[in-house]
Amino acid sequence: MATVIDVARRAQVSPGTVSRLLNGDPTLRVREQTRQRVLAAAKELDYSPNVAARTLRMSRSGTLGLAVHDASNPVYTEIIAGAQDEATRAGYALMLADVDALAQGGAIFRRMISSGSIDGLLLQRAGTETDDFVSKLTARRVPMVVLNDHTEGQLGSVGVDDYAASALATKHLLDLGHRAVGYLGLDGDLPRAERRRSGWEDTLRAAGIATDPRMIVEGGHTAQTGYDGMSTMLDLPRRPTAVFAANVLAAVGALSACRDRGIRVPEDISVVGLHDFPLAEHLSPRLSVVKLPLFQMGARAVQVLLEQFDDGVTHHETITEPPPVMVLRESTAPPRP
Numbered sequence: 015m016a017t018v019i020d021v022a023r024r025a026q027v028s029p030g031t032v033s034r035l036l037n038g039d040p041t042l043r044v045r046e047q048t049r050q051r052v053l054a055a056a057k058e059l060d061y062s063p064n065v066a067a068r069t070l071r072m073s074r075s076g077t078l079g080l081a082v083h084d085a086s087n088p089v090y091t092e093i094i095a096g097a098q099d100e101a102t103r104a105g106y107a108l109m110l111a112d113v114d115a116l117a118q119g120g121a122i123f124r125r126m127i128s129s130g131s132i133d134g135l136l137l138q139r140a141g142t143e144t145d146d147f148v149s150k151l152t153a154r155r156v157p158m159v160v161l162n163d164h165t166e167g168q169l170g171s172v173g174v175d176d177y178a179a180s181a182l183a184t185k186h187l188l189d190l191g192h193r194a195v196g197y198l199g200l201d202g203d204l205p206r207a208e209r210r211r212s213g214w215e216d217t218l219r220a221a222g223i224a225t226d227p228r229m230i231v232e233g234g235h236t237a238q239t240g241y242d243g244m245s246t247m248l249d250l251p252r253r254p255t256a257v258f259a260a261n262v263l264a265a266v267g268a269l270s271a272c273r274d275r276g277i278r279v280p281e282d283i284s285v286v287g288l289h290d291f292p293l294a295e296h297l298s299p300r301l302s303v304v305k306l307p308l309f310q311m312g313a314r315a316v317q318v319l320l321e322q323f324d325d326g327v328t329h330h331e332t333i334t335e336p337p338p339v340m341v342l343r344e345s346t347a348p349p350r351p
Contacts, residue, residue, distance in 0.1 A: 016059035019327065024055035028329075030321025032056070075133055078319065080161075081111045081148060082138040087235075088291040089262060089308070090138065093161060096312025097136060104320055106133070113137070117144035127155045134319045136161050140235070141202025157322040159315050159329075162308075164205050170328045172315040174306040176206045176288075179338035180213025180260065183286045183304045186340050187256040188221050191348045192284065195223075196254035198233025198243045198264050210260040210288065229254055233264035240267025248275055255283060255349040262287035262294065262303055269297060269345070280347035290341055300343035307333050 018036075022029040027048060034042045035052050044052075055061075078101055082090050094110065101108040109132065116123045126132065134157040139145040149169065152158045159170040187195050197214045200207035215225050228250055233243035240259060244267060247257060259265035265287025272279050279285055279299055287294070290305040311333045318329045 016056075016061040018061070020059055021052065021055045021061050024059060025052045027052060028321060029327055030317070033321075036061075075130055076105065077107045077109055077132050078316065079109050079111055079132040079135040080138075081113045081116055081135060083113050083140040083142070085110060085112055087263070088293065089289045091291065092308035093138070093312040096309035096314075097316050098312075099309075100313035100316040104316065106316075106320075108316075113140070113142075113148055114144050117147045123148070124151060127152060132156065134158060134323065136315050136319060138162055139202075139204060141204040141207070157319055159319045159322070161315050162206065162311065164330060164332070166330070168328060170318050170322055171330045172311055172318055172333065173206065173331075174308070174311055174333050175338060176209040176306075177213040178334075179288055179304045179306055180210040180258070181217045182213075182338050182340055183258045183288060184214045184217040186302075186342075187258065187284060187286060187346065188217070188223075190256070190284065190346060192254075192256040193223055193349075194226075194229070194252070194254040194256070196229040196231065196247050196257040198231055198240060198247070198257060198259040198261075198268060200260050201232055201234040201239065207260070214258055214260075233259050233261060233268070235261045235263060237263050237267035237270065240264025241271045242267070244268035244271035245275075248272070248277065253283070256346070257283065257285050259285065259287045262289040262291060262301070265301060265303070265345075266294075266297065269299075269301065279345050281350065284346040284349075286346055294341075295343070297345075299345045302343045302346045303341050305339050305341050307336050310336070 018029045018032050022032045032052055080097055098108050135152045136159050138161045153168055159172060162173055163171055164173045165171040184195060199211055218225055231243045231246050233240045257268060259268055265285055268285050269279055272283060277283055287301055287303045290303045294301040294303055314333060
């Protein structure tokens with residue numbers, strides 16, 4: 015008997031698209047040519063939608079969960095907006111939660127998952143033990159997709175091109191003439207942390223510049239950790255002429271550390287952050303950043319989660335369109351002679 019995966023393979027589309035189309039999902043947007051190709055493939059393979067599965071879908075709560083660390087983080091604004099937009103379009107409500115709060119209220123969270131209060135969960139990880147708790151508890155009961163990162167195996171994932179973004183920021187500094195480029199890295203054991211560091215390191219190496227281990231300092235993902243990391247960087251016997259911060263809030267803290275030390279940005283040192291947010295335009299100096307497609311990532315994560323409802327297949331995707339772009343403001347300039 016043919017399966018939805020067989021039809022998808024024949025029609026050259028995702029299993030989720032096949033399932034949603036054949037089940038009459040009114041929110042699905044596909045070209046007429048694609049629709050006809052799917053219908054033809056289903057007919058050729060004599061495929062019939064699973065009525066029992068359709069009944070199960072109709073009994074869902076109609077609510078998706080989105081769990082993040084520190085909901086006040088401005089970087090999450092676009093991710094949440096994209097996820098909210100797509101969830102609403104698909105007829106679902108989106109419930110926002112804090113990862114640490116879910117872990118602390120373990121019994122409540124277990125009851126919420128086991129009772130079917132949410133149909134699936136999007137998780138923005140930070141590389142902490144609470145991430146592991148929420149992941150293990152959720153994955154056994156409802157579909158889950160990891161946001162802004164990459165996984166393998168049972169957990170689906172949708173991320174952005176961290177490597178390309180890091181390389182773009184580093185190349186910008188090199189093009190300005192900087193050769194001593196420091197790196198304020200992420201904290202936590204996460205694949206995206208390694209990719210961002212690799213983008214910085216490989217770009218320097220391609221320019222014939224050996225990376226100095228002293229120029230690699232943990233900057234974390236908050237303004238305070240960025241401040242602390244930049245303070246360490248500024249205490250080096252030979253401090254960098256430019257710094258790439260792998261998190262935009264860490265870059266904000268780096269600007270504050272420079273100001274408190276009387277070090278001018280960008281006259282004495284240039285600073286670039288990864289990710290954009292509205293207040294970056296209103297800092298002094300205005301912060302140069304690499305902007306990534308966070309809205310699109312949030313929207314696609316919801317789509318991937320819904321596709322898992324239909325086909326049970328774990329998807330892993332990287333959003334490459336639109337590509338990372340350099341947003342030039344005032345925090346970077348050529349090094350002083």
